[in-house]
Structures are given as C-alpha cells and as structure tokens.
Amino acid sequence: xxxxxxxxxxxxxxxxxxxxxxxxxxxxxxxxxxxxxxxxxxxxxxxxxxxxxxxxxxxxxxxxxxxxxxxxxxxxxxxxxxxxxxxxxxxxxxxxxxxxxxxxxxxxxxxxxxxxxxxxxxxxxxxxxxxxxxxxxxxxxxxxxxxxxxxxxxxxxxxxxxxxxxxxxxxxxxxxxxxxxxx
Numbered sequence: 001x002x003x004x005x006x007x008x009x010x011x012x013x014x015x016x017x018x019x020x021x022x023x024x025x026x027x028x029x030x031x032x033x034x035x036x037x038x039x040x041x042x043x044x045x046x047x048x049x050x051x052x053x054x055x056x057x058x059x060x061x062x063x064x065x066x067x068x069x070x071x072x073x074x075x076x077x078x079x080x081x082x083x084x085x086x087x088x089x090x091x092x093x094x095x096x097x098x099x100x101x102x103x104x105x106x107x108x109x110x111x112x113x114x115x116x117x118x119x120x121x122x123x124x125x126x127x128x129x130x131x132x133x134x135x136x137x138x139x140x141x142x143x144x145x146x147x148x149x150x151x152x153x154x155x156x157x158x159x160x161x162x163x164x165x166x167x168x169x170x171x172x173x174x175x176x177x178x179x180x181x182x183x
Contacts, residue, residue, distance in 0.1 A: 001038070008048060010055035015043070113160075121154045122180040137172055138179025139163020148177045 003012055019041060045051070085091035094100055123136050128146025134153050135144040139161070158173040 005045070006048065007045065008051040008055045010059055011051035014055060014058045116156055116159055118154055118156075118178070121150075121152050121177050123148050123150065123177045124180050128179075135174065135176045136179055137161055137170060137176045139166045139168055140179075141166075141168065143170060143172075144176075145179060150177055153177050 003009065046054070082091070089104060092100065123146075125138070125146075127148065128136050129148060130146065132147025132149045134148050134150060136146040136148055137143065138145050140163070153175045154177065155175050157175060158171060161170040161172055161178070162168075
C-alpha cells in the first residue's frame with residue numbers, strides 16, 4: 001500500500017503495526033488481510049508535526065529494542081561458549097580460599113535423575129484459563145502458559161520441565177499442572 005496523503009510514512013507504518021487485525025478477520029480459520037479488510041480499518045491522523053514527533057519517539061524505542069536484542073544475543077552466545085568451557089572442565093573455578101575443587105564425579109543419567117511425569121495431572125491446551133488457582137507449565141517459551149482450577153496438580157517439586165519437541169528446560173519450584181503435549 002502507498003499513502004495518498006501528505007503523511008509521515010514512519011508514523012503510518014507504526015500506526016498500522018499497532019492495529020490488532022484479529023478483530024478485522026473475516027471469520028475464516030486462516031486470518032487474512034486483503035483490500036476488503038483494509039478498507040474497514042479506521043485511520044486517525046494527527047497533524048503532520050505531531051505525526052513526526054510520534055514517529056521519532058516510536059522509532060527511538062525500536063532502535064533501543066534492537067540494541068538490547070543485539071546485546072541479549074551476544075550474551076546468549078557468550079554464555080554458550082562459557083558453558084562449553086565449564087562443562088568440558090577446560091575452565092575450572094576455585095573455592096573461596098583459592099584451592100582447586102575436587103575432580104568431577106561422572107554419573108549415568110539414571111543415577112542423577114528420575115522421570116517424574118504424572119500423566120493424570122496434565123491439562124489440554126484447550127482447557128487453559130487466563131486466570132485460576134494453579135499455573136499450567138508446558139514445553140513452550142513462556143514459564144506459565146495458563147491456569148487451571150483442577151484439584152489434581154503436580155506437587156513433587158522442585159522439578160525440571162523438559163519439552164520433548166522444543167528441548168526447552170524450566171526449573172519449577174511451585175505446584176503446577178503440566179501441559180499435555182510433550183512435557
């Protein structure tokens with residue numbers, strides 16, 4: 001689309017980015033944005049000087065987000081490199097008195113962990129609530145994905161939640177209901 005008014009293009013881009021297009025969905029399973037839908041979207045335009053101020057302000061925030069994202073990505077990379085050094089024991093720490101810690105003990109997986117999956121406490125994603133008494137934890141990115149009021153919860157905490165599809169690990173130290181898929 002191209003503006004046909006004398007407007008600040010950055011303002012228009014930010015304005016369009018702020019719209020929740022879900023309410024303009026035409027009812028199909030796959031949301032779509034077409035000319036017909038676009039024509040129903042209201043456009044509220046302040047004066048050109050105010051558009052410019054708004055655009056500059058929001059652009060500055062976008063730039064800060066970009067900088068912080070770059071810093072985050074660098075820290076994640078750094079952590080991965082340090083973890084490789086630590087867990088291969090190429091990098092060792094010393095105790096508070098400057099002495100070397102003893103050599104690491106090698107265990108097989110079953111000596112260090114046990115599978116604690118309790119299928120009867122799992123909640124289907126279609127049954128998650130936005131509020132409730134018990135948090136639901138699944139294999140997704142978010143720590144808590146919803147809530148349930150079920151009485152049957154997972155109490156044997158703390159526990160490490162591992163997503164078999166996502167391979168995301170979460171340390172959970174509160175009672176919860178696990179999401180049903182792959183947790």
